Amino acid sequence: MVQSLAISNLTLPELEEKQNLKLTDDPEFFAEWHEALPELSDEEKRYLEQVQQEYFDQTRMGQISEGLIKLIVVSPLLHLAGFYRYPFEVRLEEPVQIEVTEANELWRGRIDALVIKDFFWVLVVEAKNSVFGIDRAIPQALGYMLATPHPARLTYGLVTNGSSFAFIKLIQEPQPRYDVSDVMLLLPGRNVLFKVLQVMKQIGRMTGE
Template sequence: MTRSLAIGENITTFRQVQEKLGLTLSEDSQFFTEWMAELPALSDTEQARLEQVRRNYLYQVSDGILLEETIKMVVLSPLLELAGFYQAPYKFRTEVPVEIEAEGDNGEILRGRIDALVLQDKLWIVLIESKKTTFDLELAIPQSLAYMAAHSEPEQPLYGMVTNGSSYLFVKTLSKQYGISDLFATRSQYRNNLYEVLRILKHLGQLILQS
């Protein structure tokens, strides 16, 4: 746990990710294809549940930014349940929360925090939360990479999902490189991006069991 706090205090930018961890963004288009590979299909029941999750989110967020516990209940927990991550053989551990801050447009310091659930010690589910604004996921990616870089077996592929409840992206590390997926938004007028998020989670869940 102490290790995680030290990482959180010292790795907050992509420059630090490279300088302190030696991780560089891969330029190989084939480095991180798992998020767009042939993904598992969703059942009608799963799709109906995700439509309800999306409606629940849009209803709750209509009154303002959702706080962390609400995001967990309304969006994240249903996704993890549908992915099967609350069942055997999957096991979670929790990292120590890390405080984050950014400067707002008027010079005000905006504060939030990052929580991480680690599945099978190979898949990081990272939630970024703020009480006054929605932090850009860019702020959470260096933190996620820092957690992953501290893994005892960096030569095996490790994965992460970073979310603030409204947006999602996936990351991968292998050796001294990392890759980042496209961004998926809960609020999408013409499609439910939670379908893709769940399909990717299911696929990554299977990959980490096989590795």
């Protein structure tokens, strides 16, 4: 009998063992998150300053829900990165599943936001409640990324809890390998949303060609 498991409950060791997934030690594997990033316009920077201020205003009321993080932070970033415009398509709560034959398991879940180009998954976005660290979102995002219908092509992920951000890169062939960027922390006087948007634009530029 096939056992159904929620991708959100999987741990990183489980993913690595059951999918033969390995964290690469190649420093050039994921250079695009920090090298030759596109410049931002003054207008984009002003917009992101407002996004940061609105996020901090909401945190004064207490912890922020996952839904509010997607509304306040993630949606503006998708907009500025150009992912709401052709040739990209954004889908919310997209259902996915992975059949793990050796373990007789079926992994299921729903992606918070999925950016698609020509049916190719460009970016998987996973957001968490502000009370949780993004380390809890990384295995979940990787689980979703492994479900892409185009395993021969690389896939990117973005995880955030509103104040912390990290990017993931996954290549599945010939062997599943991944890497994670440095964690970028949103602090007063240091708007890392600039860097986050630059990386998102970089991913869009590379996959949109």
